[in-house]
Amino acid sequence: MISWLKGEIIHTWEISSKKGVVLNVGNVGYEIQLIPSQIRKSENSNNIELWIHQIDREEGTNLYGFIDVNQRDLFREIISVNGIGPQIGMALLEDFEVTQLVNAIERKESNLLTKTQGIGKRIADRLIVELRNKLHKFLDNSETTHYDNNDIETNQFSKYIDEISVILKSLGYIDKEIKESIKIITTNEKENSLLLNSLSAEEKAELMDKHLKEILMKLSKRST
Numbered sequence: 113m114i115s116w117l118k119g120e121i122i123h124t125w126e127i128s129s130k131k132g133v134v135l136n137v138g139n140v141g142y143e144i145q146l147i148p149s150q151i152r153k154s155e156n157s158n159n160i161e162l163w164i165h166q167i168d169r170e171e172g173t174n175l176y177g178f179i180d181v182n183q184r185d186l187f188r189e190i191i192s193v194n195g196i197g198p199q200i201g202m203a204l205l206e207d208f209e210v211t212q213l214v215n216a217i218e219r220k221e222s223n224l225l226t227k228t229q230g231i232g233k234r235i236a237d238r239l240i241v242e243l244r245n246k247l248h249k250f251l252d253n254s255e256t257t258h259y260d261n262n263d264i265e266t267n268q269f270s271k272y273i274d275e276i277s278v279i280l281k282s283l284g285y286i287d288k289e290i291k292e293s294i295k296i297i298t299t300n301e302k303e304n305s306l307l308l309n310s311l312s313a314e315e316k317a318e319l320m321d322k323h324l325k326e327i328l329m330k331l332s333k334r335s336t
Contacts, residue, residue, distance in 0.1 A: 114175060117142060118161040124151060129229075130199070132177070135160065144177040147206045153179070167198060176202065182210045182250055193242045196235065203228050214247045220274055237278050244271060272316070273297065276323060285331060293327045 119137035126132075132145040133154075144162060146154075154160050162177035163184035176198060178184040183205055190201040204213055207228045216224045222236035273294065280290045311319065 114142075114164045114166045116161070116163055117144070117177070118159070120158050121154060121160055129203075133160075135162070135177075142175060144175040145202065146177050147183070147202055149206055150177075150179050165198075174198070178205075180210070186210050186213065186247070186250055189243060189247065190239070193239055195238065200228075200230055200235065203230055210250055214250045217243050217247060218245075220244070220278070234282060237282050241275050241278050241282075244275065272320070276320065276327070279324065280327065289331060293330045296326060296330065297323055 117135055117137050119135040119142070121133045122136045122141065123134040124132070125134065125143070130145055131148045131151055132143060133151065134141045134143050144164070146162075160179075162179065163181045165176045165178075165184055165187055167174045167176070176184075176187065178187065187198075187201045187205060190196055190204060191198055204225070208216065215221075217240055220240050222233060222240060225231050225236035225239060226233055276294065276297070277290050280293075281287075285293075
């Protein structure tokens with residue numbers, strides 16, 4: 113697996129919306145797709161260092177290069193989401209800095225994400241549901257140190273409810289239906305906040321499945 117390359121740019125290429133370089137590393141030319149803005153940044157220098165993500169498929173191997181390792185690692189998180197391909201990851205990282213993109217996901221700003229070409233509401237919601245609370249390593253510690261334990265407990269429960277709401281919206285339910293049905297979870301907010309803080313990620317996922325089944329059962333009874 114190729115993880116990092118340093119070499120001389122001997123050619124730039126463009127195929128449709130994809131742009132990249134051919135990098136001479138030890139007299140071997142590696143064809144690498146880059147974020148377009150990174151090509152512009154490298155125009156004044158023939159030599160470049162890139163963090164690489166390699167994808168092997170039946171039709172061949174594709175290399176995706178990033179000047180910053182955080183970009184490469186966030187790209188990997190993005191394409192780990194079911195149904196999200198590498199071109200969406202590259203497009204998002206062209207439009208957003210790493211911290212901007214992470215903050216948009218953490219704050220559920222789907223309206224910002226959909227400004228990127230190829231990102232519809234459904235894809236934006238999927239990114240938010242699957243990646244929120246998984247991207248803290250990309251943020252500066254100073255951004256989170258001012259929260260106390262009570263804030264963390266409240267925020268976790270609020271995010272938990274928001275994630276369930278996003279899932280229900282993606283299934284076609286309207287805000288009024290969601291607000292009414294979700295009351296079965298919010299009747300004891302403090303108790304549920306403490307519970308969430310004591311659970312592992314796997315246990316939280318199981319609890320969310322349980323709550324979603326209860327809510328969907330309640331909604332199906334209302335519709336009959």
